[in-house]
Amino acid sequence: MRTGESLPAVGEVLAALATGVWHWDTATGLVSADAEAARLLGLPAEPASLTEGQVRARLHPVDWNEIIGVIQLATAEGTVAEVRIRIMDDRGRVVRVVRSRSKPSFDRVRRTYEVIGTLQEVTDPAPGTPAGRSTVTGDWRRSREAFLLDAGRALAEARSTQEVLRVAANLSMPGFSPDGLAVFGVEGDRLTVIGxxxxxPGAEGPFMEMSLDTDYPAAEVVRTGRAVYLSSPGQYKSRYPLTWPLAERFGRRSWAFLPLTAGGRTMGAWMAGFAYPVAFTPDERSVLTTVARMLAQALTRAGAADTARALTDGLQRSMLPRLGAQRIPGMHVAARYVPTGGGLQVGGDWYDVIPVPGGTSRTKSGGGRFALVIGDVQGHDVRAAGLMGQLRIALRAYASEGHRPDAVLSRASRFLHGIAYAEEDPSDLRFATCLYVEVDPVTCVLEVARAGHHDPAIRMADGTVLTRATSGGLPLGIDPDADYPTTRLVLEPDETLLVCTDGLIETGGHDLETGWQRLRAILEDHDGDLEALADSLVQAVHGPSSHHTTGPLADRREDDIALMLLSRPGEGCGCGSTATVPHRVRRTMLTVAQAEPERIAAGRQQLRELLHDWASPEQVDSAVLLLSEMLTNVLVHTDNDALMVAEISGNTGRRRMRIEVTDASDDLPHRRRPGELASSGRGLLLIEMLAHAWGVEPRGEGKSIWFELHESDGGPPAAPDAAPPAADDNPA
Structure with missing residues (x-):
């Protein structure tokens, strides 16, 4: 350049050298590329701003992982990051190889990287030729080492035989990538094609069931344990003339057959075919030999994992019933079991459907009562699975003898307690939660006994979901003399019962409250096939876990999942008339015993769930307050249990809520005028102020007190619609 002339811009110099510039900021997730860098990435030759996903789609999958590792290493060492990258087209083929040199920086506060670098196309001679590798010997060595590290990591992460084969098919060896491969196995004295x-597809036919005595390279490799390298078609034809016609039709120019050896035993052979001549230099043979060893180890691990999965899947199938064989007139049943994502693929969760003998109710088709059972044995190991199998058989035996639900669980608890204390390690005592539901298909009455398990949930015909509080006892196996009271429910037309283990509720970082909210949303929104609903509930647990975990552990679940669904269609149940009515009635019932005052809270929760779409939140609060007063009044001023019945009827926007509490006491409440410091006596005053209508009705043995609220009027009534009858001395 002459003195005094201006220097050309940096961009012009780089463009003249066919070098592109790119910038990557992980905080924004955007990659900026100038026109030359965009061209090298296979895009139009103009400046572009791309997302990480768009750039990643243009690169070989292995190379993207290598870029991340090289950038992290360069940041730690304060050096320049240099890596070769293969650019792929839309059909997954390598169109060019580029060299990237960059200087990364790391923001320790935001924990993000900023990378500025260059891209330049690598113009090596044709692959597979000696010149193609001797031109830049150092690059070949570095590329080989990087390739072997990536290949070893990818094969080590493969968890099944099919995954190993997919990884092997995507391996791109430095300078001499095969265009076809085959993995051969051995069964007896025959050669088989694993993949x-x-x-x-179907091209493997002539090579299937080939005798090991056949004049074929893979058979010779298995017999001798030594590799066979064939650099040309002529060499193949002269050495293996009998099987050359089988290989000729593929049109390849070179072949490498290597033994797959694990534990000192040759378990098969690996064939790599090349569309161009390969001399198979010592460096190339070293790479192929190393890959064959890693492939053999990966196939051995994957084969053992496949066998374990097949064994545990078979074990689980043998322990769970085939619901397709269950014929329940007028009702539909669906169930799912999903093992935990880690460790043993079988655990302590189970479900069962058991025909129950006896009883006076029989359907016209001859079917009788049946029981739904779901439970969870503590732990996720072999012992939990074994105890689960024994407990399931015991429950089935007790139910088949015709015992009532409470007796079935009492006997099962004694059985599990006896097994636990008979074990050699008394410190490893196990218990099990269980929910036992006996169903009468004629009356659609459910008798529920619960042993430390979650309460069932019911989806009503209009989509309302209620958690039905049931009486219960201790988990099975803790106390051999524990009692298990029974709760009676009725499954109305078009209602669905859900019972499940805690894996469905709490997986994905959820607790009981948030887990039920997630399931309630699925149940409320779903109005289709029962099998589809079961699938939707299982799929719901996968989403939240992905927000907390990334990488190989993203799909692992913390606990086994078991669920059962029982639905009663609107017609054909045999439970009386199911004729269409203009307004569906939404109803729930709950018994609060004298010894269980904590169930008042369950009653309040059920009422809130029943009124989930009520127009006035103030009326919902009023109804919950009045219900609490009425239930408490029964427990405090009588010696009887209280029965709550809550019902909603009418069209949305003009519905009527009726709450009734019944007890067996003949004493009728009356209004009082409590003093300023009195702690009681205000119950009827509250009902009179907040309810649109209320009253007290004698019921032969006992009485019921009720109140109504109307959705069309959100405010309190001006005057009560009914006056309470007088009584002697029972304060409200």
């Missing part, structure tokens, strides 16, 4: 890539 292949680069050939049409």
């Amino acid at each position: 292949h890539h680069g050939q049409r």
Whole structure:
């Protein structure tokens, strides 16, 4: 350049050298590329701003992982990050190889990287030729080491035989990548094809069930344990003339057959075919030998994992019933079991459907009562699975003898307690939660006994979901003399019962409250097939876990999942008339015993769930307050249990809420005028102020007190619609 002339811009110099510039900020997730860098990435030659996903789609999958590792290493060492990258087209083929040199920086506060670098196309001679590798010997060595590290990591992470084969098919060796491969196994004295890539489906036919005595390279490799390298078609034809016609039709120019050896035993052979001549230099043979060893180890691990999965899947299938064989007139049943994502693929969760003998109710088709059972044995190991199998058999035996639900669980608890204390390690005592539901298909009455398990939930015909509080006892196996009271429910037309283990509720970082909210949303929104609903509930647990975990553990679940659904269609149940009515009635019932005052809270929760779409939140609060007063009044001023019945009827916007509490006492409440410091006596005053209508009705043995609220009028009534009858001395 002459003195005094201006220097050209940096961009012009780089463009003249066919070098592109790119910038990546992980905080924004955007990659900026100038026109040359965009061209090298296979895009139009103009400046572009891309997302990480768009850039990643243009690169070989292995190379993207290598870029991340090289950038992290360069940041730690304060050096320049240099890596070769393969650019792929839309059909997954390598169109060019580029060299990236960059200087990364790390923001320790935001924990983000900023990378500024260059891209330049690598113009090596044709792959597979000696010149192609001797031109830049150092690059070949570095590329080989990087390739082997990536290949070893990818094969080590493969968890099944099919995953191993997919990884092997995507391996791109530095300077001499095969265009086809096959993995051969051995069964007895026959050669089999485990998998292949680069050939049409069905092309493996002539090589299946080939005798090990056949004049074929893979058979020779298995017999001798030594590799066979064939650099040209002529060499193949002269050495293996009998099987050359089988290989000729693939049109390849070179072949490498290597033994797959694990534990000192040759378990098969690996064939790598090349569309161009390969000399198979010592460096190339070293790479192929190393890959074959890693492939053999990966196949051995994957084969053992496949066998374990098949064993545990078979074990689980043998322990769970086939619901397709269950014929329940007028009702539909669906169930799912999903093992935990880690460790043993079988655990302590189970479900069962058991025909129950006896009883006076029989359907016209001859079917009788049946029981739904769901439970969870503590732990996720072999012992939990074994105890689960024994407990399931015991429950089935007790139910088949015709015992009532409470007796079935009492006997099962004694059985599990006896097993636990008979074990050699008394410190490893186990218990199990269980929910036992006996169903009468004729009356659609459910008798529920619960042993430390979650309460069932019911989806009503209009989509309302209620958690039905049931009486219960201790988990099975803790106290051999524990009692298990029974709760009676009725499944109305078009209602669905859900019972499940805690894995469905709490997986994904949820607690009981948030887990039920997630399931309630699925149940409320779903109005289709029962099997589809079961699938939707299982799929719901996968989303939240992905927000907390990334990488290989993203799909692992913390606990087994078991669920059962029982639905009663609107017609054909045999439970009386199911004729269409203009307004559906929404109803719930709950018994509060004298010894269980804590169930008042369950009653309040059920009422709130029943009124989830009520127009006035103030009326909902009023109804919950009045219900609490009425239930408490029964427990405090009588010696009887209280029965709550809550019902909603009418069209949305003009509905009527009726709450009734019944007890067996003949004493009728009356209004009092409590003093300023009195702690009681205000119950009827509150009902009179907040309810639109209320009253007290004698019921032969006992009485019921009720009140109504109307959705069309959110405010309190001006005057009560009914006056309470007088009584002697029972304060409200």
